[in-house]
Amino acid sequence: MNIIETVDLSHVYGANTPFERVAVDNISLSVKDGELLGIIGHTGSGKSTFIQMLNGLLKPTSGKILLNGADIWEKPKEIMKVRFKVGMVFQYPEYQLFEETVFKDIAFGPKNMGLGEEEIKERVLQAADFVELKYELLEKSPFELSGGEKRRAAIAGVLAMDPDVLILDEPTAGLDPMGREILLTQIMSYHKKRKNTVIFVSHSMEDIARIADRVLVINDGKAVMLDTAQNVFSRPDELEKIGLRVPQITKIITGLKKRGYNLPDGVLTVEEGFDAIMRLFKSKGVGVCSEM
Amino acid sequence: MLRDVTIGQYFPGSSVLHRMDPRAKIVLLLPIIVFIFITKNYFAVALTTLFVFVLMLISGVPVKMYFKSLKMIIFIVLFTSVINLFYGRGEPLVQLGFIKITEAGINNSVFVAIRIITLIIASSMLTFTTSPTELTDALERLFKPLKVFHIQPNEIAMMITIALRFVPTLVEETDKIMNAQKARGADMESGGLIQRVKALVPVLIPLFVSAFRRAYDLAMAMECRCYRGGEGRTKMKVLKMSSLDFFAILIVFLLCIGVISCNVFLPAAVR
DSSP: OEEEEEEEEEEEETTTSTTOEEEEEEEEEEEETTOEEEEEEOTTSSHHHHHHHHTTSSOOSEEEEEETTEETTSSGGGHHHHHHHEEEEOSSGGGGOOSSSHHHHHHHHHHHTTOOHHHHHHHHHHHHHHTTOOGGGGGSOGGGSOHHHHHHHHHHHHHTTOOSEEEEESTTTTOOHHHHHHHHHHHHHHHHHHOOEEEEEOSOHHHHHHHOSEEEEEETTEEEEEEEHHHHTTOHHHHHHTTOOOOHHHHHHHHHHHTTOOOOSOOOSHHHHHHHHHHHHHHTTOOOOOOO | OGGGOOTTOOOOOOSHHHHSOHHHHHHHHHHHHHHHHSOOSHHHHHHHHHHHHHHHHHTOSOHHHHHHHHHTTHHHHHHHHHHHHTOOOSSEEEEETTEEEEHHHHHHHHHHHHHHHHHHHHHHHHHHHSOHHHHHHHHHHHTGGGGGGTOOHHHHHHHHHHHHHHHHHHHHHHHHHHHHHHHTTOOOSSSOHHHHHHHHHHHHHHHHHHHHHHHHHHHHHHHHTTOOOOTTOOOSSOOOOOHHHHHHHHHHHHHHHHHHHHHHHSOOSOO
16 A cells, blocks of 8 residues: 555756756656655655655655555645654754753654654653654753754654654764764664654665665656665666766675676675675585675 | 845956945945035035936946845834824824824924935945945955954955855855745745744755854865965956046045035035
């Protein structure tokens, strides 16, 4: 079943002024329930505009967004309900923290939903669990936390609304490799446990390759590719033309293949690449003693 | 929503007004404003209004932008002009209890409305046709005599530049934070006044935090580049008065003479 569908979705900034610019140009897309969709695109390609339309923060200039089959702009007064169902984590979400304590900040969303105190508490603790935020941090001021903790607290603020669709805009930007790894794992385990839909926007091809079921490539406001990660990353020339690239490991393996080594197609992660090369060594009878 | 604020925006162009020396523009704006306000009869008002409208048309800035900046103050215009309607001496034309409307009152309210509108158009014209850098350069030069009072014009200029530089950044930041809070269900569009003010807290706190962070970062960056107050620095673009500016001075001078002679030789409509 499709949870979100867009039909010929377009957005034009500053329509009818000299500054008119088409940010999103006729994108039609269906996102299946429980899918993990990755979105990649160059800076300014329109991906941020696109995702902001999905939860009703921006009104499309033309086209429709269907959530569970119903047009979200049919009743503009109830757009808030859409925002609770489609949770959005913006870039650098830590800059939105404002409450006295982390607990209160995470509770901001559930409170706006009008939930009871008991349920709010339960949801805050659950969200804190998902992002592995220690309970003793909940009573601290959000401004006392470290950068990575702030980021996780802010993400918990959206998770606490328990959205059916979770949109993350470059959640790993500006984190160190360790923080990146932790966050990615948490997102994947959240997705596995809750079985809800996740839309993940990133500049990092490695991240996308690792977690996405399908990948949408946006260029100049248009959807240029929509396919499985393997298929998208098997078209490196086209990607490079629009300023994107394939994951490094994919590049290495395809490079080796071109030189005549018998390696499989569609290798996306370092682990897969490692296994493939080890198998090749074994088949050639080369003894390697290594661990990874 | 915040993008609709047009007062203080700059529209690049190459009109006569764009090419004028910013110092001349600032200095000439003062007599124009003064003479807009001392008009005493409809001939004088017609003269100043015509003057401002002609300038508006040759400024090369879309007329729509001027109306946009007027939209922000339409309430003030209406309010003052309605108040003025009831404060006129003389024979009442209409009398409703203690409220009376006289001919002088009607004149007053029309004058006030026209004066404020032309004033806003004239001053938006300055910012529409002068880039912020030009503006601060000119102010720095114009403030130079204040050195006698130990006021450092170059420091003031730096502060103005920084403030102007951060306006768009903060507008963008506000937009972002508002969106983030809206995504968490913050309601900023409905409710009474108190509710709306309360709804601003989740926006203002992060905004202040980030403004302070930016300020510290900027101070650090300036110190790293050995900024010591910038006294005696030379300019990349040296301001120069051209024949265009002297011509402008002449025109404004003629306008002043025109307004004064209208005031003196023709009957006054308002006090």
